[in-house]
Amino acid sequence: xxxxxxxxxxxxxLAQSRGTPDIITEAWQAQALAQAIGSRLAVEGPxxxxxxxxxxxxxxxxxxxxxxxxxxxxxxxxxxQLSELVEPRATLTxxxxxxxxxxxxxxxxxxxTDEQALYWQCMEAIDAADESMDRVHGMLRCLDEQxxxxxxxxxxxxxxxxxxxxxxxxxAPAKGRW
Numbered sequence: 461x462x463x464x465x466x467x468x469x470x471x472x473x474l475a476q477s478r479g480t481p482d483i484i485t486e487a488w489q490a491q492a493l494a495q496a497i498g499s500r501l502a503v504e505g506p507x508x509x510x511x512x513x514x515x516x517x518x519x520x521x522x523x524x525x526x527x528x529x530x531x532x533x534x535x536x537x538x539x540x541q542l543s544e545l546v547e548p549r550a551t552l553t554x555x556x557x558x559x560x561x562x563x564x565x566x567x568x569x570x571x572x573t574d575e576q577a578l579y580w581q582c583m584e585a586i587d588a589a590d591e592s593m594d595r596v597h598g599m600l601r602c603l604d605e606q607x608x609x610x611x612x613x614x615x616x617x618x619x620x621x622x623x624x625x626x627x628x629x630x631x632a633p634a635k636g637r638w
Contacts, residue, residue: 461542463497463500463544463545463551464545464546464547464550464551466493466538466541467493467497467551467554467555469538470486470493470538471558473486473489473538474486474487474490474561474562474565475561480569480572480578483565483566483568483569484569484581484582484585486565487562487565487566487589488537488585489537489538490558491519491562491589491592492537492538492539493537493538494516494519494555494559494592495516495517495519495539496537496539496540497513497516497539497542497545497551497552497555498515498517498518498519499513499517500513500542501513501516501545501599502516502517504545505548506606508602508603508606509548509599509602509603512602513595513599515595516592516595519588519591519595548603549600549603552599552600556593556597556600559590559593559596560589562589563590566582566586566589567582567586569582570586
């Protein structure tokens with residue numbers, strides 16, 4: 461399944477979660493998916509993203525807190541269905557949203573539980589989701605910078621003329637206009 465579509469499936473599953481076991485399971489699923497997407501980008505993605513992508517993969521791999529929960533252990537990771545990653549920017553944007561939603565859902569679980577073990581698992585999973593989101597945002601910034609570089613003229617930073625004057629430089633309005 462294509463990565464962005466798989467993230468969408470995870471977001472819907474999290475939104476439909478009812479109760480702590482479902483939320484814990486979906487948090488685990490999201491981290492497994494972040495790990496898989498990070499691994500895929502580290503190997504096949506743009507070379508500028510590979511370092512951050514490796515970091516994302518490592519975070520997903522070490523966030524074992526929710527794995528101790530019986531509901532998570534019984535599940536097969538949705539991430540094994542990942543077959544392709546067509547558009548890195550769209551996938552990363554969706555993954556960032558999923559990780560934010562997971563963090564918020566886990567805060568709710570942590571606030572409602574009286575179990576110390578579950579509370580600390582939630583805290584670890586929140587930290588992992590937050591760190592993963594930082595990596596995702598770093599990759600998105602890198603893609604933005606790459607896009608800005610691509611728009612620059614190959615003539616050493618000189619601005620290029622567009623239909624409304626030089627790109628990147630405001631055009632003075634004609635007298636009497638604006």
